[in-house]
Amino acid sequence: MAMTHSSTTLLVVGGGPGGYVAAIRAGQLGIPTVLVEGADLGGTCLNIGCIPSKALIHAADAFHQATSYAGESPLGIRTGTPTIAIARTVAWKDAIVGRLTGGVGALLKKNGVRVVNGWARILDGKTVEVDVGGEPLRIRCEHLLLATGSQPVELTSMPFGGNVVSSTEVLAPSTLPDHLVVVGAGYIGLELGIAYRKLGARVTIVESAGRALLAYDEELVKPVAASLKRLGIAVHLEASVLGLAGQADKRAGAMHRPRHIPPALRTRSLARPRSRTSRALLVGQSRLRCPPGSTSSSDCLLPALPVLRLPMPPRPVCSSPASSPT
């Protein structure tokens, strides 16, 4: 297949908030700029992150408030028991995302940035190859800006698939689970867990640290912890999920509390780099299973649940396009 060649002053790889803002500014300064995006303009934030999560949270809040009026309300308001058509909620959220990503495309165009749709593969510091709908395009540049963001990472003991899902899937549910287990009490896990609770799911959060939102000041986290309690969300601190029950490895699914196990075993619990922006969630329909007579949850099993995965390492850009995220 014939290779097409192109050149530019600035080449930006990645059309998320990092990449598109830089490209727009460069365009405003009159710098010839090309932006390569393999998926949708707007990146994680606009498509599968900040914006859709806040839209879902808004819908969950509205549903929760409507639910609170179904019984006796101190305001004297009484409604019937509300229901939610989640497919319609997701469509509403998608429309918001569509408007915003369309706006990013318009801004890039207005400022003279050429957008190339395809996965970039870096050949050297000044050359990138892009597969544009099966046609190879080689772009030479004076300056290369990598803004390739992050993507969900599989936990080795709980790879994606079946009930194990990432935040991306949790933002676009086709049905609501009876029970969501969130692994990791960072802000993404908490906000999605709280939203699902307000939508009516039972929610359990498992966190290996001694408290939620470890990156934030303890005083600020207290009201959040109180809110979790008020909403009836079960929180297991100093506990790490090892896998799903029902897998070949019978230990899979165990939830260890590190303080109950010898130091040598502690590394077996799920260590998650703090620099990553998100962690795993589990969505499921059953309860924790504990052996008869057990007095702590350290030997309990997580049932085989749908799982939402959230760890976000940098995306590789030096691999072949075939191995790029889809």
Ligand SMILES: Cc1cc2nc3c(=O)[nH]c(=O)nc-3n(C[C@H](O)[C@H](O)[C@H](O)COP(=O)(O)OP(=O)(O)OC[C@H]3O[C@@H](n4cnc5c(N)ncnc54)[C@H](O)[C@@H]3O)c2cc1C
């Ligand atoms: C559920 C969730 C909720 C969040 N909520 C918030 C929030 O409320 N507030 C907040 O500030 N942040 C939030 N974040 C984090 C926020 O989304 C990220 O910080 C932000 O998107 C990072 O921007 P970025 O441009 O660096 O990367 P990204 O937004 O990830 O964009 C990178 C882009 O590069 C593209 N790309 C990657 N490799 C290639 C390649 N080889 N070729 C071509 N294109 C490529 C990707 O397709 C992607 O579009 C949230 C994240 C998640 C997952």
